[in-house]
Amino acid sequence: MKQSVSLIMIGAALMLCGSLARAADASTLLSTGAKRGEALYQANCTRCHDTSVHTRPNSIIHSLDALKKRVRFCETNARLKWSDEQVEDVTVWLNETFYKFK
Numbered sequence: 104m105k106q107s108v109s110l111i112m113i114g115a116a117l118m119l120c121g122s123l124a125r126a127a128d129a130s131t132l133l134s135t136g137a138k139r140g141e142a143l144y145q146a147n148c149t150r151c152h153d154t155s156v157h158t159r160p161n162s163i164i165h166s167l168d169a170l171k172k173r174v175r176f177c178e179t180n181a182r183l184k185w186s187d188e189q190v191e192d193v194t195v196w197l198n199e200t201f202y203k204f205k
């Protein structure tokens with residue numbers, strides 16, 4: 104009995120490792136700019152909306168160019184004073200993660 108409990112524990116530990124490894128895989132697939140963009144987004148952009156706006160069926164964004172303009176628009180509204188590079192990094196992260204425009 105005691106042995107089967109420890110087997111379950113080992114199984115649970117292995118499953119946990121598996122999901123951690125998968126999470127690591129997903130983030131290593133991101134480019135360096137996108138990783139910077141993700142951090143910027145999480146720190147500055149979740150006051151009015153979360154990331155669910157980027158997957159909504161009636162998204163107002165239909166091209167990479169429109170995405171970049173929208174990032175600049177929201178950033179200006181939020182009075183963040185981002186550089187072109189910061190806007191680019193967040194645009195790249197949003198595109199790699201949600202929009203996937205070519």
Ligand code: HEC
Pocket residue numbers: 144147148149150151152156157158159161162163164170173174177178180181183193197
């Ligand atoms: C002051 C509030 C506010 C902040 C802060 C804000 N947003 Fe927005 N954002 C909005 C609103 C409101 C909409 C939805 C506009 C609509 O539905 O027409 C939106 C929509 C968007 C969209 C389009 C979603 C889609 O696919 O339809 C993007 C992209 C976006 N925001 C990016 C950002 C980024 C990047 C930041 C951080 C710089 C940010 N937002 C911060 C208010 C904000």
